[in-house]
Amino acid sequence: MKRVFAYIVCFLLIISDICAQQADSLFAYNDSLRMKKHPWRAAIQTLGINATVWAYDRYIREAGFSYISIHSVKDNIKRGFVWDNDPFSINLLDHPFHGSFYYNTARSNGLSHWTSLAYTFAGSLSWELFAERESPSLNDLISTTIGGAALGEGTYRISSLLLDDSKRGAERFLRELLGTVISPSRGLNRLLSGDAWKVRHKYYKYHDYEKFPINCSLTTGVRLMADNNHLFRENSNLFLEFNMIYGDLFKNSTSKPYDYINITSLINVDGNQPLIGSVNIIAQLAGKYLEPLPGHKMSVGLFHHFDYFDSELVNKDSKVVPFKISEAAAVGVGMCYLxxxxxxxxxxxxxxLNAILLGGSLTDYYRNQLTGRNYNMGSGYSIKSNTYIEFGKYGSFELNLFDYHIFTWKGYRSEEVYSDPSTQGDKGNTQLLLINAIMGLNVSPSAKISLGSFYYIRNAHYDYHEDVLSRTFEFRLGLKYKF
Structure with a gap:
């Protein structure tokens, strides 16, 4: 009888231990409140990123800016920060992507969103001051830090969807490989720590699908863009559009930074448009859930925004690029209603309603002969409105209104603009209004035909040049698949 009693006690202890593991260890490798923190390791790895990139630029590319010395560091500090002349995609997309490496290095070492943001700032600042012999760039510091946090937390959360330490063999290898491609800094840390091949209990997960539901879709089809509002001077190309909605704003539990993320990216497969046509991220930093009426749901809060729209000449006979607009660093208030x-x-x-700390907009006059820069930088505001109507099993209708207003306050009347390394471009302001309507017709529970129209109105006012009003529209026909 004593032996039976002992067996029962041991069994209950084992069961309680498993339950404790499930409660305490669930998401222990993803939640910064539970993860073991390694701040010094994160700092060393952040400096290691800069050292690796610098060594590549110096000894493989032999880039002139990488020939640094103690004198170049002193000169950088003495000259202070300027606005640089790198191309649109480098300043407003590549630099935020670089910042995501800093950010994910800190996040994968157990640090919180806000602490990881500080590491991203430190990594960017040290690069600007010490790793180049050019004047440090203010716009790079802003876009790398704030834009890098948006891309960094987004890729960190996406990689969490793939990781599963209970898997083995080929599936485990593929999950780790894809997770590393999406978040290289995190993948490197998993290799260094051994987590990449360590097998754990099935309750050791990286994502809570009940608390943070995931809705992903991929649309593929044809995109037709008109040249300066002319229907018969157009260009068509194939496109892929990926969308992921992470979390649910209409849940009371969605209140921490990045518990809700909406990511959309457009990729042009062929034609003469840029490979990456757009990247759009909206993430909630803090929020409050309300139920104003029975059945009605509402969320208000503070949101982080990252928007990037790029285009090139529609065809070889075109004279004007349709649009370039970016809010690489933007934050604002938002209201969502169901x-x-x-x-x-x-x-x-x-x-x-957002305040844009750093943005970029196409200009009709400013040109840098060395880099080909053809855009202004500045700050401003944006207003966004999205209405989405579901018609049950039949389909959906969506209407978007995006209004961006970028102000450029440092520019010149004459050709002096080309010789000043600190100019923002042509002094003035640019407004881009995007009106977008999308009709979706369901053909199965997971697939629908998508028909979209986009109308772009760019109104540029220049202090020292003639104003320019440009209109462009496009149509998209595609098949949207939800998975």
């Missing part, structure tokens, strides 16, 4: 109209008809609305 309204059930009938049993099958539901309306979701999102409205945002």
């Amino acid at each position: 309204l059930p109209v009938t049993k099958n008809v539901i309306i979701r609305y999102r409205g945002h």
